[in-house]
Amino acid sequence: MRQQIFVPANKMVAAELARMTEGERRTFRCEFELNNDRAVLKGETTLAFLRKVIDPTNGKIFDWSFATNQERINLDYIVPTYKGRWRIETGFRVQDEARIKSKSREIRVRFFFFVYEQLLQLLWAVLYKDEVSFKEFLLELSETSDERLEKAERKAVRANPQASGICGL
Numbered sequence: 335m336r337q338q339i340f341v342p343a344n345k346m347v348a349a350e351l352a353r354m355t356e357g358e359r360r361t362f363r364c365e366f367e368l369n370n371d372r373a374v375l376k377g378e379t380t381l382a383f384l385r386k387v388i389d390p391t392n393g394k395i396f397d398w399s400f401a402t403n404q405e406r407i408n409l410d411y412i413v414p415t416y417k418g419r420w421r422i423e424t425g426f427r428v429q430d431e432a433r434i435k436s437k438s439r440e441i442r443v444r445f446f447f448f449v450y451e452q453l454l455q456l457l458w459a460v461l462y463k464d465e466v467s468f469k470e471f472l473l474e475l476s477e478t479s480d481e482r483l484e485k486a487e488r489k490a491v492r493a494n495p496q497a498s499g500i501c502g503l
Contacts, residue, residue, distance in 0.1 A: 338416055341381070341399040351397050354385035359409040364401075380404055382412055389413070 341347055354360060361382045368375040384398040398413055436447055458471045466474070477485070 338400055338402040338404070338412070338419065340416060341401050343397070343399065347383070347399045350383055351385050351399070354383060356386040358385045359383070359387070361407060361409065363405070380407060382407060382409060384409065384413070387413065391417075 343351070350360075359382070361380055363378055364381050365376070365378045368377070379401045380403070382398075382400045382402065384396075386395050387398060388395055398416075400412060400416065402412075436444060438444060454472070454475075455468070458468050462471050474482075
């Protein structure tokens with residue numbers, strides 16, 4: 335099974351990236367030992383470093399570092415592959431946020447909650463995904479109509495600071 339993880343910028347990663355030139359991509363095999371209680375586990379991994387690489391989705395420049403169990407990897411596709419896998423993980427996290435807690439053993443009640451959760455996720459994905467996180471979407475749904483009106487009024491005042499209030503009040 336192919337695995338790939340993002341490696342945070344620790345001192346070793348930062349030092350390796352600092353030695354590289356802009357746009358450079360490098361991989362190397364790394365052997366390691368892991369001491370777990372009294373057992374010593376030996377293994378090896380491939381480390382991939384990408385220095386000052388442009389993200390085509392947003393045009394920003396990033397340094398990337400990954401660890402993978404693959405011996406040969408295509409560095410042109412490692413970032414999109416990682417992002418695709420991360421979207422899957424994000425999808426599971428979103429599902430967990432939508433989960434309605436119920437102690438009911440009645441299958442119809444549990445099925446209703448499941449369908450309701452799926453509808454909430456679908457609404458967010460189709461209509462609001464680019465505007466707010468799923469958690470914010472759920473919070474907005476739970477606000478009362480008075481809270482929504484107050485929030486809209488505050489937003490309108492921020493958008494037009496010269497206005498003294500709604501309808502000139």
